[in-house]
Amino acid sequence: MNPSQLSSLKTWFKDYVADFYTGNDDDDRNIRLKEEHTHRVCRNITDLANSLGLPSEDTCLAEAIALLHDIGRFMQYRKYRTFFDRISENHARLGIRELARARVLSCLELQDRRILIRAVSFHNAAMLPDNEPERMLLFMKLIRDADKLDIWRVVTEYYREKDIRPNKAIELGLPDPPECSEAVIRSILNHRFASINDIKTLNDFKLLQISWVFDLNFRKSFLLLKERRYIEAIHESLPDLPAIRRAVNHAVHYLDAGCAV
Numbered sequence: 001m002n003p004s005q006l007s008s009l010k011t012w013f014k015d016y017v018a019d020f021y022t023g024n025d026d027d028d029r030n031i032r033l034k035e036e037h038t039h040r041v042c043r044n045i046t047d048l049a050n051s052l053g054l055p056s057e058d059t060c061l062a063e064a065i066a067l068l069h070d071i072g073r074f075m076q077y078r079k080y081r082t083f084f085d086r087i088s089e090n091h092a093r094l095g096i097r098e099l100a101r102a103r104v105l106s107c108l109e110l111q112d113r114r115i116l117i118r119a120v121s122f123h124n125a126a127m128l129p130d131n132e133p134e135r136m137l138l139f140m141k142l143i144r145d146a147d148k149l150d151i152w153r154v155v156t157e158y159y160r161e162k163d164i165r166p167n168k169a170i171e172l173g174l175p176d177p178p179e180c181s182e183a184v185i186r187s188i189l190n191h192r193f194a195s196i197n198d199i200k201t202l203n204d205f206k207l208l209q210i211s212w213v214f215d216l217n218f219r220k221s222f223l224l225l226k227e228r229r230y231i232e233a234i235h236e237s238l239p240d241l242p243a244i245r246r247a248v249n250h251a252v253h254y255l256d257a258g259c260a261v
């Protein structure tokens with residue numbers, strides 16, 4: 001992808017998103033959250049691409065994937081007033097439909113279009129599909145890491161201010177008793193990405209976010225996660241329970257090992 005193709009996608013994105021602001025403070029806050037998230041994911045993916053020494057046309061393609069990866073979030077919020085896929089619909093698929101409807105990708109080369117669609121479709125999947133070509137896999141991994149690195153920023157900023165300005169859209173409307181589910185702890189102790197289906201409380205959701213460390217793909221991602229201290233910040237927002245301490249320790253060791261490679 002060349003810089004001028006990327007820049008026309010950026011113009012389209014800006015106009016598309018502008019239409020979702022309604023003037024209602026709470027709703028606009030959620031739209032802004034996703035718009036800012038997108039810009040930060042673009043920055044993260046560029047950092048990752050640079051750390052790998054990718055050629056500039058691949059860095060542009062990676063940034064285009066980041067720009068459009070959450071495009072479905074805006075329509076999801078307008079239609080359902082939630083970001084919880086389980087009670088609305090898969091926002092990645094919704095995004096692909098929006099891109100098709102607006103014919104935004106028709107100016108791209110076929111190969112770039114294929115990669116972009118597949119990377120967006122799988123950015124939020126529990127696991128990557130088997131047997132993907134190496135080039136496809138590279139972009140699929142880049143967006144997943146770049147996205148997680150910014151969701152960590154969003155949630156840790158939120159956990160600090162949540163008592164002052166609660167936001168059901170971020171918490172997915174989960175109850176918040178001072179406990180967590182065993183299945184989520186078990187996943188972390190087994191160095192596994194926790195399943196969204198095991199999430200029953202807000203603490204489970206926080207632990208799931210910690211378990212994303214097991215799904216990182218690049219050394220630069222580990223380094224950024226460590227430098228930004230997101231795991232520590234999520235830990236601080238959790239109750240002081242032995243099971244939680246143990247799980248967090250596992251995640252931190254795994255993070256340190258990923259940085260050392």
Ligand SMILES: [Fe+2]
Binds near residue numbers: 069070091123124
């Ligand atoms: Fe997403």
